[in-house]
Amino acid sequence: xxxxxxxxxxxxxxxxxxxxxxxxxxxxxxxxxxxxxxxxxxxxxxxxxxxxxxxxxxxxxxxxxxxxxxxxxxxxxxxxxxxxxxxxxxxxxxxxxxxxxxxxxxxxxxxxxxxxxxxxxxxxxxxxxxxxxxxxxxxxxxxxxxxxxxxxxxxxxxxxxxxxxxxxxxxxxxxxxxxxxxxxxxxxxxxxxxxxxxxxxxxxxxxxxxxxxxxxxxxxxxxxxxxxxxxxxxxxxxxxxxxxxxxxxxxxxxxxxxxxxxxxxxxxxxxxxxxxxxxxxxxxxxxxxxxxxxxxxxxxxxxxxxxxxxxxxxxxxxxxxxxxxxxxxxxxxxxxxxxxxxxxxxxxxxxxxxxxxxxxxxxxxxxxxxxxxxxxxxxxxxxxxxxxxxxxx
Amino acid sequence: xxxxxxxxxxxxxxxxxxxxxxxxxxxxxxxxxxxxxxxxxxxxxxxxxxxxxxxxxxxxxxxxxxxxxxxxxxxxxxxxxxxxxxxxxxxxxxxxxxxxxxxxxxxxxxxxxxxxxxxxxxxxxxxxxxxxxxxxxxxxxxxxxxxxxxxxxxxxxxxxxxxxxxxxxxxxxxxxxxxxxxxxxxxxxxxxxxxxxx
Numbered sequence: 001x002x003x004x005x006x007x008x009x010x011x012x013x014x015x016x017x018x019x020x021x022x023x024x025x026x027x028x029x030x031x032x033x034x035x036x037x038x039x040x041x042x043x044x045x046x047x048x049x050x051x052x053x054x055x056x057x058x059x060x061x062x063x064x065x066x067x068x069x070x071x072x073x074x075x076x077x078x079x080x081x082x083x084x085x086x087x088x089x090x091x092x093x094x095x096x097x098x099x100x101x102x103x104x105x106x107x108x109x110x111x112x113x114x115x116x117x118x119x120x121x122x123x124x125x126x127x128x129x130x131x132x133x134x135x136x137x138x139x140x141x142x143x144x145x146x147x148x149x150x151x152x153x154x155x156x157x158x159x160x161x162x163x164x165x166x167x168x169x170x171x172x173x174x175x176x177x178x179x180x181x182x183x184x185x186x187x188x189x190x191x192x193x194x195x196x197x198x199x200x201x202x203x204x205x206x207x208x209x210x211x212x213x214x215x216x217x218x219x220x221x222x223x224x225x226x227x228x229x230x231x232x233x234x235x236x237x238x239x240x241x242x243x244x245x246x247x248x249x250x251x252x253x254x255x256x257x258x259x260x261x262x263x264x265x266x267x268x269x270x271x272x273x274x275x276x277x278x279x280x281x282x283x284x285x286x287x288x289x290x291x292x293x294x295x296x297x298x299x300x301x302x303x304x305x306x307x308x309x310x311x312x313x314x315x316x317x318x319x320x321x322x323x324x325x326x327x328x329x330x331x332x333x334x335x336x337x338x339x340x341x342x343x344x345x346x347x348x349x350x351x352x353x354x355x356x357x358x359x360x361x362x363x364x365x366x367x368x369x370x371x372x373x374x375x376x377x378x379x380x381x382x383x384x385x386x387x388x389x390x391x392x393x
Numbered sequence: 394x395x396x397x398x399x400x401x402x403x404x405x406x407x408x409x410x411x412x413x414x415x416x417x418x419x420x421x422x423x424x425x426x427x428x429x430x431x432x433x434x435x436x437x438x439x440x441x442x443x444x445x446x447x448x449x450x451x452x453x454x455x456x457x458x459x460x461x462x463x464x465x466x467x468x469x470x471x472x473x474x475x476x477x478x479x480x481x482x483x484x485x486x487x488x489x490x491x492x493x494x495x496x497x498x499x500x501x502x503x504x505x506x507x508x509x510x511x512x513x514x515x516x517x518x519x520x521x522x523x524x525x526x527x528x529x530x531x532x533x534x535x536x537x538x539x540x541x542x543x544x545x546x547x548x549x550x551x552x553x554x555x556x557x558x559x560x561x562x563x564x565x566x567x568x569x570x571x572x573x574x575x576x577x578x579x580x581x582x583x584x585x586x587x588x589x590x591x
Contacts, residue, residue, distance in 0.1 A: 051474065104506075105484055105485075106462075106483075107457065107506075109462070112459075112462055112463070112466060112543070113466070115543065116463075116466055116467075116469075126543070126544075129457075129459065129543065129544065130456065130457060130459070130506065130507075130544060131457055131485070131506035131507070132505075132506045132507030132508070135506075135507075147511075149505060149507075149511055150505060150506040150507055151503070151504065151505060151506075152454075152457065152484070152485040152486055152504050152505070152506050153486050153489075153502060153503065153504045154484050154486050160502075160503065164503075164515075167515075167518060171518060187469070188462070188465075188466060188483075191469060191474050191475050191480075192465070192475065192477065192480035192483065193480075194474065195473075195474055195475060195476065195477035195480055196477045196480065245501070246501045246502060247446070247499055247500065247501060247502075248450070248489070248490070248493040248498060248499050248500065248501075248502050249493075249499070250445075250493040250494050250496075250497045250498055250499050251494065252494070253481050253487065253490045253491065253494065254481045262499060265446065265499065269501075269524075380484075380486075381481060381484055381486075381487065381490065382484065382486050382487050382489050382490025382491075382493070382502075383490050383493055383494070384486065384489065384490070384502050
């Protein structure tokens with residue numbers, strides 16, 4: 001267990017959320033999908049030309065032939081919604097005390113596809129090929145004049161961005177942070193996962209016995225983090241970022257470790273920082289890509305930390321697709337909604353649980369008795385693992 | 394507050410690759426990962442004596458993975474499509490994975506796209522909060538000719554690495570040391586030359 005700094009850091013609360021994903025525009029669309037178990041995965045015509053292993057994706061833009069800057073558009077939409085939700089808090093802070101952290105793996109990779117094919121591409125779209133410039137432009141557009149960071153830790157980027165936003169606030173570099181996650185669907189990414197034979201032709205089925213791979217998705221998602229003392233006391237209890245951890249498997253550049261020890265270490269670090277016992281958790285939102293190796297690794301990690309008494313677990317990529325750099329942010333928003341609704345989200349795509357999967361897998365959404373402490377995990381290429389613990393303070 | 398020192402620093406360029414002896418796996422990596430790994434190797438750190446779950450790796454990549462993205466995407470018109478091996482390197486953080494694998498470093502990772510201005514403060518924060526005992530920091534300026542044409546900046550291939558630790562054996566990292574260039578220059582000058590690799 002890490003020997004962590006015992007200083008008293010300020011509490012960090014979630015003051016607003018925004019999300020545009022395959023289930024619709026806005027957080028309310030995500031809430032509805034969580035309650036009903038609806039999936040946003042569909043066959044998508046623009047990827048249905050035989051080049052790819054599957055054309056089932058979690059698309060926001062069904063045609064994909066309009067905007068040349070979809071990364072900016074997705075992130076901007078989510079930022080607008082989150083900033084509206086968190087308006088009172090943000091208006092009480094001077095702009096130079098508002099930080100901005102962007103999580104993305106490919107930024108506006110659409111521009112590379114267009115320029116390579118000699119298609120039209122605006123200067124702004126080209127500029128947003130660079131994640132740091134995309135972050136700078138989004139921060140400027142939403143009045144964040146404090147520290148700006150672009151985090152790109154593979155598919156754990158979103159959780160590590162939330163961690164970074166929390167750090168900025170805790171060490172006094174900012175009073176609030178807009179944490180945005182974005183990645184858009186692209187032939188670039190579809191071709192890569194196809195080449196790796198990592199797409200499930202039947203669509204993503206997390207922890208299912210017959211799972212065969214992931215379904216790519218796209219999303220823009222934003223969480224506003226703020227120092228708790230800035231939030232006026234209200235009747236609604238505030239959800240806090242209580243702890244986080246990240247680690248590396250040091251095992252393989254694309255494959256997860258077999259024993260899950262890296263992810264287990266990240267979870268233990270997050271629990272330690274949150275000062276929470278494993279038994280205190282009420283729900284775990286898994287990475288759950290639906291690839292045979294990832295889900296097996298994740299099951300092993302959960303078994304290692306929780307033994308035979310694993311809290312209820314579900315995965316959301318059968319609903320949203322794998323949204324890469326946005327995954328940690330949009331799936332954390334799902335956790336926030338689950339806490340607000342006291343609802344255990346289901347696992348769209350799951351029919352028959354795989355051998356070795358946690359026995360506490362939640363297939364369909366149901367009411368929870370208690371939803372005070374929640375764990376969210378993500379893992380990524382390069383052996384990167386991330387975990388955060390959310391809770392009511 | 395724990396004192397943070399620079400235990401070693403160094404710079405490598407593309408010219409250094411010709412003399413690198415890094416094993417067979419090295420040749421499969423993209424240029425960015427090769428240079429990042431070589432820069433860390435040249436630091437000469439003996440990680441065997443450390444708790445490797447307490448060593449972090451922080452990376453800053455000025456142009457993300459764009460040079461590799463371009464190479465990978467060239468393969469779209471070939472039979473079988475683009476290379477799955479190259480796809481693994483189309484993530485800006487892939488060099489972190491290579492560094493972690495080679496030295497079996499299982500501590501926390503951070504990867505920033507952009508300048509290295511964020512790197513040292515964040516690594517320092519990890520150490521001061523006792524989340525790690527030490528941190529390998531790597532700043533990659535790798536922009537190939539093809540990438541430079543796309544984003545209109547000068548081509549370059551230079552990587553700086555430093556190893557930060559809690560303790561006293563090294564050059565004290567001060568608030569004013571915010572970029573890797575000045576830290577490398579500091580360590581590579583004068584009495585600390587023994588800690589400098591180039």
